[in-house]
Amino acid sequence: MSELLSKIAECIEFGKINKAAPYPPNMKGQDGADELTRQALDEGVSAQRILTEGLMVGMEKVGIKFRENKVFVPQVLMSAKAMSTAMIHLKPFFLSGEVKEKGTFIIGTVEGDLHDIGKNLVSMMVEGNGWKVVDLGTDVKADQFVAAMKEHQNAFVGLSALLTTTMVNMEKITKAIKEAVPDAKVAVGGAPVTDDFRKRIGADAYAPDPQGLVEYLNSQVA
Numbered sequence: 711m712s713e714l715l716s717k718i719a720e721c722i723e724f725g726k727i728n729k730a731a732p733y734p735p736n737m738k739g740q741d742g743a744d745e746l747t748r749q750a751l752d753e754g755v756s757a758q759r760i761l762t763e764g765l766m767v768g769m770e771k772v773g774i775k776f777r778e779n780k781v782f783v784p785q786v787l788m789s790a791k792a793m794s795t796a797m798i799h800l801k802p803f804f805l806s807g808e809v810k811e812k813g814t815f816i817i818g819t820v821e822g823d824l825h826d827i828g829k830n831l832v833s834m835m836v837e838g839n840g841w842k843v844v845d846l847g848t849d850v851k852a853d854q855f856v857a858a859m860k861e862h863q864n865a866f867v868g869l870s871a872l873l874t875t876t877m878v879n880m881e882k883i884t885k886a887i888k889e890a891v892p893d894a895k896v897a898v899g900g901a902p903v904t905d906d907f908r909k910r911i912g913a914d915a916y917a918p919d920p921q922g923l924v925e926y927l928n929s930q931v932a
C-alpha cells in the first residue's frame with residue numbers, strides 16, 4: 711500500500727495530473743494523481759492517509775526544491791494542479807469531518823497592491839499541506855482582514871506585498887488585526903519584506919518563501 715502512496719507523492723512532486731496529461735514527458739501514459747487517488751480510496755486507504763502520506767509528502771518535496779531553486783514557478787503550478795485534482799476525490803471526506811484540517815489560514819495581498827502570483831503560490835502550498843485557506847485576494851484593506859479573522863476564529867493570517875510602497879500598509883493592517891483580535895498571529899512575506907521589517911511592524915513571523923510559511927504554521931499546531 712505504501713507503494714501506491716509513494717506513487718501519489720511522486721505525481722504531486724512532478725506535477726503528473728492524470729493519465730492523459732503529457733507533462734512530465736517521462737511519465738507520459740502513466741496514471742496520475744487523479745487515477746491513483748481514486749484507486750487508493752477504492753482499495754480502502756483512508757482519505758487522511760492519502761493526504762498525509764501521499765499528497766503532502768509530494769507537496770513538501772516541491773516546496774523544498776522550489777526554495778533551493780531546483781524547480782521554478784511553472785513546475786510548482788503543475789504540482790498544485792495535480793494536488794487540486796486529487797483533492798476533488800478527498801473533498802467529501804473533508805466535508806464529513808473524517809479528515810482533519812490543521813487549521814485555517816487567511817491570506818491576502820495588502821491594500822494598494824495587485825500582485826498575486828506569489829500569494830497564490832503560498833496559498834496553494836499551505837492548502838497542499840493540510841490547511842484550509844481563505845484567500846481574500848489582492849488590494850485587501852485592514853477592515854477586510856479583521857472581518858475575516860472574526861469570521862474564522864483562531865485562524866492564522868498572512869499578508870503579502872510586492873511593492874516598497876505597499877509593504878508599509880502591513881503595519882497598519884497588523885495593528886488593526888491585533889487590536890481587534892489580540893491573540894492573532896500575523897505572518898508577512900513578499901519580495902521586499904525582511905525579518906527586520908517584520909520586527910519593526912510587530913508581526914509575528916516572516917517567511918521568505920511558501921515552504922518557510924508552511925513550516926512556521928505547522929510549528930504552531932505541532
Ligand code: B1M
Nearest residue numbers: 823824825826827828868869870873874898899900901919
Ligand atoms: Co510589478 N513590480 N508592478 N507587476 N512586478 C515588481 C514587483 C517590481 C520589482 C518590478 C521592477 O521594477 N523591477 C516593481 C516593484 C518595485 C518596488 O517597489 N521595489 C513593480 C512595480 C513598480 C509595479 C507597478 C507599480 C508598475 C507600474 O504600474 N508602474 C505596478 C503596481 C500595480 C499594483 O500592484 N498596484 C505593477 C504591476 C504589475 C503587473 C500587474 C503587470 C504584474 C502583476 C501580475 C499579477 O501578480 N497578477 C507585475 C509583475 C508580474 C511583476 C514582477 C515582474 C513579478 C512578480 C512576481 O509575480 N514574481 C516583479 C519583478 C520581479 O519580481 N522580477 C514586479 C513571482 C512570484 C512567485 O514571486 O511574488 O516575490 P513573489 O512571491 C514569492 C515570495 O516573495 C514569497 O513566496 C513567493 C514564492 O516564492 N511570498 C511570500 C510572497 N508573498 C508571501 C507571503 C508570505 C510568505 C512568502 O507569508 C504571508
